[in-house]
Amino acid sequence: MDKVSHALLEFREMDELAVMDSPIHRLHPLAKLLTAVLYIALVVSVPKYALSRLMIFVLYPAVLFTLSGIRPGLCFYKLRIVLPLVCAVGLFNPLLDKAPLFYLGRTAVSGGTVSMLTLMLKGVLALTVSFLLVATTSMDALCAALRKLHVPSFMVTLLLLTYRYISLLMEQVSVMSEAYALRAPGQKGIHISAWGSFLGQLFLRSMDRAGELYASMQLRGFRGEFPHAAVTPWQGRDTLFVLGAAGALILFRCVDMAVALGGLFT
Amino acid sequence: MHMADALLSPTAAAVMYAASGLTAGASVHTLRKEEDDTKMLPVMAVSAALVFAGQMINYTIPGTGSSGHLCGGMLLSAILGPQAGFLSMIVILAIQCLFFADGGLLALGANVWNMAFYGCFVGYYLIWRPIMRSGRFTPRTRIVLASMLGCILTLQLGAFSVVLETTLSGITELPLGAFAALMQPIHLAIGAVEGLITSAVLLFLCQARPELLRDLDAREGSGRFSLKTTVAVLAVLALVVGGGLSLAASSNPDGLEWALFGNRESGYSENMALDEDDFGVTSAAADKAAAIQETTSFLPDYAFAGSDSAAGTSVSGIVGSAMVAGAAVLICAAGGFFRRKKRAGN
């Protein structure tokens, strides 16, 4: 039952991070979203044996962490969810792809090992930049960026409303789980006899809440669309950021900087 | 079943985004035409928030010591309808991706397709509605049957999609057949448990407030998809999928065993071990597989790679990489130093 309380804490933590102040926080949400998507697309497009080419991409999140004032450690805790599947898939590579790619001294490093490492690094890098996006951008700013990308307002309104009520419902689940646990001390989860009523009761209450919510919205003039949140207008620094970041990232993708750097010393 | 960004090529991600995006757009369009579309918004939002929270509940499976969890696609579409259920699932998956790093940003389109599309559309039109309107059995039996079959089928489809998307992205060395052989059975069990949970909740709602469930009192035979059509479609699907799988597996006669212990000289670069020249397998299937090989080998590798062939790593590369890593650590440390200074200053 701890899972829900942990999730609640994690959720709130992301909120706290998003309202901090830093040069990155102050950037336009669309600028951050576009560069994040570009970064992830470039990273996943790196060929599977090009591990050194991938390494240079580490610099981008490193710089963002520093400029935004967010601790990298917070991000790595989140890796626990997505990395297992990536590793599970990648782990087969060294077993299936055994041909040596190059030699480190006298040790052969197989293609499969390299592709596994590449896969894992891609997983980490992509997640890190996603994390930085959400940690430096509030939900309403993110939704404003989505509106600019012509995502239907129905979807954006739905996203905002759901976001508002998620912590409330998580709390309700947490409280109900606690109450259940106190009356079923030997059990770890919900017994099959209560599967239906546990979530079912919450569903019924939620339907009632939805009805109240709708009445409340109607009473304040709701006609289908939420009024748009005001976003800080696009500024010169946003253009600078997008062009600079995009330029650097495309350069990283085209030129193997690590090999070039290493070549100076070997 | 949430996929990370690393498991997809940009092309595959884009294709899945397009598919999911079009479906979402069509769903919004359908919903807005309904009379009480504004009323659906708070219902969808609250349901999405609840299912999100509900996914974290541990449902203890008696006698096994393990627990099951809810995904929610079938549940939402049985209550909200397929379009509203689909959009609610999108929001759930988006929030999981953004706030909990459960699934990648680029992979969101694929995750929506794998987990929401099948559950909400295939599950509703092919399973839930035909069974609920079939007029056979009691309502309670219909609910259990529809939930079980729906969850099992949609999770199988979702898991297979993961296999297909990952393989076509050229991420793994695992042959398609082997990968599927790993994923499908696991998700069969997961689907069965989800079916049980979904049935339990829907049975409770049927008793407490039956008007919440869709098609509960619909007449027999109404709607385009009847039970007979469903069975026919499923049979065809099973043949196609089963046939396709066995084709992929049979080109590699010894399957996974061979893949694990097999031929050292051949070398597995980006191929899927279906190289007819090395193993003398000449067949239509091998030709097909070779065609797939070619596609997969150029998909992840854009026009950027001017200089390198497949091998981009070398000793220089390692030295350079180590230096870059060191630089990154220094940058982060500098950030930490300034953060501490700022805190001391405040």
Added chain:
Amino acid sequence: MIELKNISFSYESGREVLRDVSFTLADGECVGLIGANGAGKSTLMRIMLGLLTPSRGEALIDGVKVEKKSLPEIRRRLGFVLQDSDNQMFMPTVWEDLLFAPLNYGLSREAAERRAMDALETLGITELKDRYNHKISGGEKRMAAIAVVLAMEPSAILMDEPTTALDPLNRRTVIRAVNALPQTRLIAAHDLDMILDCCSRVILLSGGHIAADGPAEVILRDKALLEANRMELPFSLAGRS
């Protein structure tokens, strides 16, 4: 001004909830609506807001009859503070909730922001401006909900259990805020001490009809009447009847 004329209401099942309810609230009056659970207090308020349609009778807000075509007008004039503030504060932040109604009414952004700021300043809660709704406490949410209603600039305000689940300090703050409002106020509550503190007049609903309508000081001292309706004397009056 709020006028109710012979309001009756039954559910589809046939159960009669309200029977021939009539009263008038003058401008600026603060009236308490009391009664046992199920007496019909919430139903009455929903009829006034046009959320429910009476089977007989009519309600008039500032002379405008409550009916389908007048609902937008009615809802501008009548503010409603819900019992569950979580259902009232549905935007991500307090500020966005404050702006919601004014923007929906077609006001410019500047005008809407001015109203929102005025509402916050009236209640002395400007620090809540940029706070997230899912993070503020119950008391803060209740005060923010009242501010949200004030930003609508209604001529009358209905309140459903405004002091429920509030700690004594928050409760005192709400009472002070309610007392300072110039609008016509109708407050449904079980907190009889608050009713005594805020309201000059009390309407007692019993089994769907009005059992008493008079000065608060008189009705809230009538022990027999209160006990017959599953209530007790306010704590501040207990032992002094």
